[in-house]
Amino acid sequence: MLNIIRVLIDPLHPARVRNRYNAFGWRYNAAMSGNAGLERAFETLHAATTGAILDVGAGAGRHLSYYQSENAYHVLELSDTALMLFANRLEARDGQKPEVTLEQGDAQAWRGEPESYEGAMLAYTLSTMKRPWTAVENIAHTVRNGGAIVILDYIGQRDRRAPLWIIKRNAVYDPTRSLDTLIGDAPLALQHSEPIWPEPSLNYPPARLCLFTRH
Numbered sequence: 402m403l404n405i406i407r408v409l410i411d412p413l414h415p416a417r418v419r420n421r422y423n424a425f426g427w428r429y430n431a432a433m434s435g436n437a438g439l440e441r442a443f444e445t446l447h448a449a450t451t452g453a454i455l456d457v458g459a460g461a462g463r464h465l466s467y468y469q470s471e472n473a474y475h476v477l478e479l480s481d482t483a484l485m486l487f488a489n490r491l492e493a494r495d496g497q498k499p500e501v502t503l504e505q506g507d508a509q510a511w512r513g514e515p516e517s518y519e520g521a522m523l524a525y526t527l528s529t530m531k532r533p534w535t536a537v538e539n540i541a542h543t544v545r546n547g548g549a550i551v552i553l554d555y556i557g558q559r560d561r562r563a564p565l566w567i568i569k570r571n572a573v574y575d576p577t578r579s580l581d582t583l584i585g586d587a588p589l590a591l592q593h594s595e596p597i598w599p600e601p602s603l604n605y606p607p608a609r610l611c612l613f614t615r616h
């Protein structure tokens with residue numbers, strides 16, 4: 402009963418977020434125009450590390466073409482619809498396919514094998530989490546010492562034109578949330594950061610691409 406009330410009052414409850422992406426997932430790739438820095442994000446991650454890569458909140462896989470066939474990717478995704486669409490897209494990909502494994506889970510509650518990945522990608526994934534720093538700590542725990550993590554998101558941003566319901570659903574639009582707050586106690590050192598400007602037609606604030614090394 403208490404859990405039902407929690408789900409009802411909290412727009413960032415994982416069950417609510419999962420349902421939203423289950424409903425929206427079908428339209429997600431078509432609704433997003435441009436690659437929103439995803440190509441640049443994967444280029445940055447692959448330049449820093451190769452091998453086993455964890456992709457958190459991969460959605461319906463609009464960035465699948467940036468996966469390299471010589472790497473192995475593990476997708477951790479909350480929405481079952483997104484995972485199904487991702488699998489279909491992977492199936493349809495031409496040429497040599499990378500090795501990809503799919504797992505449904507909430508990155509805020511997930512505990513993977515320590516130091517089992519060379520790198521991790523979190524692209525536009527933290528925005529809808531209540532405790533994004535917990536997810537970042539969990540992910541950092543699974544990346545080997547010296548490995549790389551890329552976060553691409555609207556860090557510390559607040560789009561003042563956005564309606565309140567959007568702001569409530571997107572924790573990262575909170576202007577008080579600095580990069581330090583987002584990282585929490587994760588052992589990450591910032592190596593590089595750059596703004597990513599969206600398509601002008603989207604009228605969004607700039608996102609930020611950050612490359613960290615795990616220490």
Ligand SMILES: C[S@@+](CC[C@H](N)C(=O)[O-])C[C@H]1O[C@@H](n2cnc3c(N)ncnc32)[C@H](O)[C@@H]1O
Nearest residue numbers: 422458459460478479480483507508524525526
């Ligand atoms: C805005 S989409 C981004 C998808 C993809 N990374 C891209 O840029 O196209 C966010 C994705 O993160 C997933 N997600 C949200 N919260 C999550 C969580 N706690 N754990 C894992 N995935 C989550 C959603 O289901 C959704 O597919």
